[in-house]
Amino acid sequence: MKFRVWLAVVAGILPLALIAIVAFLAIYSWPAMHFNGIGFIGRDTWNLGNLYANPVMFHGTLIPRGATYGILFLIVGTLLSTAIAVAIALPMGVGAAIFLAEVVPDALRTWISFFVELLMAIPSVVFGLWGYVVVIPFLGKHVYPVIAHSVGRVVPFFGEPSGSGYGLLTAGIVLSLMIVPIIAATLRDALVNQPSSLREAALGLGATRFEALWKVMLPGTRKTLIGATFLALGRALGETMAVLMVSGNALNVLPHRIYDPISTMAAFIVSQLDSALQDPTGLAVRSLAEIALVLAIISIVVNALARLLLMMWNNSQRSVMV
């Protein structure tokens, strides 16, 4: 009994770490939250103020003259790049999972899946390097001008100018590649584990193999797919290095074209800490902590939702099997 208690206490470091992360960020950013108010997420300007003038008192907080901190452009950049990433990764992941589960023979499936899922193991900064060195020049010179000329004539959001290659679409594309294995791997497992009697019943009723898959097997994995998509979404929201290297790191502007430079909350924290440290009042560094806190809360909510969905699915499946 004593052993069990001891083990429970040591194991408690894990919940403690999560609580400590949120608590430290909240306490540290408290003066910033107090100063920024709710407008923090609605304003479009990140301005450190005049760092060389004497700081002024504002409602009891010492601030650099003219400082405003707003992260609307970061929220928009984060949401748009994540949305593009999921929009590309979802069909691609589903397609790859279907092919792996239904077409690739059992003997090969393990190794082909492994090869594709190795994408998940490649470090974010290596994706960034690849994006920076080869993808940006390729997309910027050869692909985006073509899209701008064709699709851009109909949809203004895709129109000219097609930019340099750094920007929203590139960030979305690189992100999609980082999250597609999450969707593909989870869905492939779910498809392989579907009872084969389902398929046999569908085939017996005269469905083609594809119809059996599309109308019978795939709907059965809906909850898993939603859960996996949420997981992928959470990963894309918080991805830092790759986005930092390909997004163009826009400041205080909203994207008007899909090729425009953006920045995300995660990337902004890295790109701005050096200049924030120049602020003698420390309010800029605390405002960055507030961004980290917002990001932490968003990702905790998204991941908790995803896990709850996946847990619910697992439980219902178990109860069916019993």
Added chain:
Amino acid sequence: MEAIAPAVASTRHIRLSRRLASIVGWTFSGACLVVLGVLMVWILSVVFVRGIGALNISVLTTITRGSGGGLLNAIEGTLLLSGAALLLAIPFGVAAGIYSAEYRFTAWAVVIRFLADVLVGVPSIVIGYFGYVALVQWLGWNFSLAAGAIALAIISLPYICRTTELALRQVSNDLRDAAYSLGANERRVIFGVCLPAALPSILTGVLLALAVSVGETAPLLYTAGWSNFMWDGHLTHSPVGYLTYAIWTFINEPFASANALAYAAALLVTGFVLIINIFARFLLERRRIQR
């Protein structure tokens, strides 16, 4: 044969639209897999071709000097940071894993399991910034090995916890019953019987956690800092270099010598991560075949 023949014949009369849907669907799904495979090969070829071109003995044996030199300081730093992170994370991660597997129906175990999954999803930059606020600023450690290692340890913790738990769950209950019936207490059963049986799987999980921490950048930028020199033996107050930083900074510099260091670092990190993943997968497959 008679029973099957009509069924085969009837498939010939499937409407064209249904056949078309089928062809389009399979082609699309195959194309998705091919595109993923091609992109994977593209990334690996960029890293390996340029990396091998940039790699030579002096890169591995000298320290960074300005925008050139070698990566010895970064290699040492990466190994130190990841190694120290593992040392910190293993006892806590394994304990959390044991608790959530062996007492899996208690509320605390459910909480730990759930929070471990949530912690995996917390962006690494958030953990890095937490390290900056709590360790670098509040505890006043400055950029240091200890701060970087603790940030990495928090990232590895949930991986180790979850793999330990899954490994223990696969240990047969017969084994536990046998040990209990011989008079062993809870501690003997877990440490003497269950853990040794689950050890290979736990090691696989630890290896994968190592691969993750070797590839991390964001949590280290504002905890470990960067240093052009070898580690001076101080746990706090002295920054350390690491390979992923070299990739990120040196690729942005206008000098060919700096870019070459970035490619060499990318090759080292990617190669290391891939080898660990392939080795771990190999262990897993071998165990599956044995069973």
